Amino acid sequence: MNNDELQQIVETVSEKWFRLPFRHKAKFNSRLRTTGGRYLLRSHNLEFNRKHYEQFGMDELIGIIKHELCHYHLHIQNRGYKHQDRDFKLLLSQVGGSRYCQVVPGQRRVEAIKHTYECAGCGSKYRRKRRIDTSRFVCGKCRGGLVKIS
Incomplete structure (x- = not known):
């Protein structure tokens, strides 16, 4: 499929x-990695x-086309076009667009959890990619001290 065929499909779905x-x-963008599509606010x-x-x-x-067209048409009409807006959620459910796209294998980089902390008070575990300064931060549930496990 080329960009002209995509343009025709988008126009048909919109109508x-x-x-x-x-x-x-509407066009394909080979640089997109973590998303199925995007709506450009300035150029529409x-x-x-x-x-x-x-x-x-x-x-x-x-x-994905339905999802992006929801952003497009709501923005053009000066209504709530963002994911958290009620207008967007309602229109997306009415047209049957996808809320999330599937993950293409090899596209998203999965980062490993490197640091694990445990609360000394309630025992809650916190897994983080980055190190935490345990002298500055405390447990969000009971305000107890954090201890590094691994």
């Missing part, structure tokens, strides 16, 4: 599900990750 025209550009263009289409097929791509 069918939103009953509104899509008047900007949409960009999509080609690997999601190649790995998971047309149904996954349509779900």
